[in-house]
Amino acid sequence: MKNFALIGAAGYIAPRHMKAIKDTGNNLLAAYDNFDSVGILDSHFPDADFFVEFERFDRHVDKLKRNGQKIDFVSICSPNYLHDSHIRFGLRVGADVICEKPLVLNPWNIDALKEVEKEHGKRVYNILQLRLHPSIIALKKKIEEGPKDKIYDIDLAYITSRGHWYYTSWKGDVSKSGGIATNIGVHFYDMLTWVFGGVKKNVVHIHTHDRAAGYFELEKARVRWFLSINADTLPESVKAKGGRTYRSLTMEGEEIEFSDGFTDLHTKSYEHILTGMGFGLEESRKSIEIVHDIRYYKPVGPQGEYHPFVKMGLSTPPVILID
Template sequence: MKNFALMGASGYIAPRHMKAIKETNNNLIAALDKFDSVGIIDSYFPNADFFTEFERFDRHISKIKYDKNIPLDYVSICTPNYLHDAHIRFALRQGADAICEKPLVLNPWNIDALAKIEQETGKKIYNILQLRVHPSIIALKEKIENGPKDKVYDVDLTYLTSRGHWYYTSWKGDESKSGGIATNIGVHFFDMLSWIFGDVKQNTVHINTHDRSAGYLEFEKARVRWFLSINYDVLPDDVKDRGQRTYRSITIEGEELEFSGGFTDLHTVSYQEILEGKGYGLEAPRTAIEIVHKIRHAQPIGVKGEYHPFVKKPLVDHPFKTNL
């Protein structure tokens, strides 16, 4: 049984990590979050110590290590994106391996700096890339690898996940903290595409605003038109009519990739692979981090070239402009 600590216990994704720790028969000994709405811990580890201040959390980890001889094996990191780098460093310097949510970091050079900390401490950094362990995605990768060697596939990626006005007040609405739309909700899709279709040859951005981002990516084996948004208004009418607020679609050569199910256990599978020494390490997400970094700093070219059809959907003002 390995000992875990969890940083970022009150967020949306944290329960999946608690569940994964529990289902792999390990123990959560301490958790941290500035917010104390973390009753979900009782469903998994009611005896875990909980802290709202980093300094007390840090001290506690050291005390139980040296006073009670309780080692910390892993730190699971579910904190806001801009804190991942610092919290990974904390984990390694506490003598633990780090398991971090995506995006691993916001900038490609952060990966290089973390590699030095890995070498210095002898500890490992793992990234949760759950789409890489999704059965449908694995099957697609195998199909592409076994297909015609010189074929370049036409792909459309559409991911619309509606968010309310709270989003713009939270850290997620601050590009300096989240990395913007493409990083916050798209990085795992870009990782999946690069994992399947190879190196990036072209990265063009058509639009990049507070509520949507779209562009064209060319990989060794795919031409990808992509569109991401958090605006409810861009959802197709039939999706709205069904009372849904999320729409996810990936078409390859006009054929829909079905991968809507099977998400509930992917974190557990990821943890199992990490515990077996087969998890995705520091270098695995580099291409995706480079993609979103370039998107964030690119000058959008507008409606021209190989653009996603949704690019023509009307833009709306930032909601805060009407509330100030």
């Protein structure tokens, strides 16, 4: 049994990590979050110590270590811009680290963390869950066994509706989240480059507060992509059913179904890591380079090869009320 500590216990994704720790037969000793809405701990690890101040969490982890109760893994579900710092903390306390996507916001952060890994003799693993999705594994196998010189035409659309709260939170701050493409797109970019190879060309068509779209030329694919958090961009068929999320991945016009099977991917990721096969720092590089470039490239608008959803009317950023 391995001992875990968790940073970022009150967020949306943390329960999946708690479940993964429990499902793999391990124990959560301590958790930290600025916010104290963490009743979910009762469903998984009611005996875990919880802290709302990082300094006290740090002291507790050090105390556990000195008393012979070593932390084997630190799991990180904190806001994107804090990942780099929290990864360093985990390595310094002598633990391996499991970090949510995006691993970091900039490619050079990866280089620095590789040095910290060497200093402490520990590993950093990223949750790249789509690499473990059965449909994506089957797709990769199909491409590897297909014609070596074929270039595939891919369309990707992912719409996950968010309310006005999003813009008040850290997720609405580009300096903290990295923007739409980083926050909700990074694991799709990882999946695409894992299956179809590295980026030869990267064009950004739109990149606003609520959507992003662009075009990649990969080694084995031409990809038109569209991401959005605005419910107005949902297809009418989804709106009619009251849906709030839309995922579509087509290859040569044929739909690749991967909407299902997400529930247990974090547990699969933990199993993968615990058996020594996790995805490390270098395997995150391509997707981090992509989101960094998207963040700084100037959008060219609807020209060239662009996703059909690009021509939807743009929206005005919501006004954040300050009483």
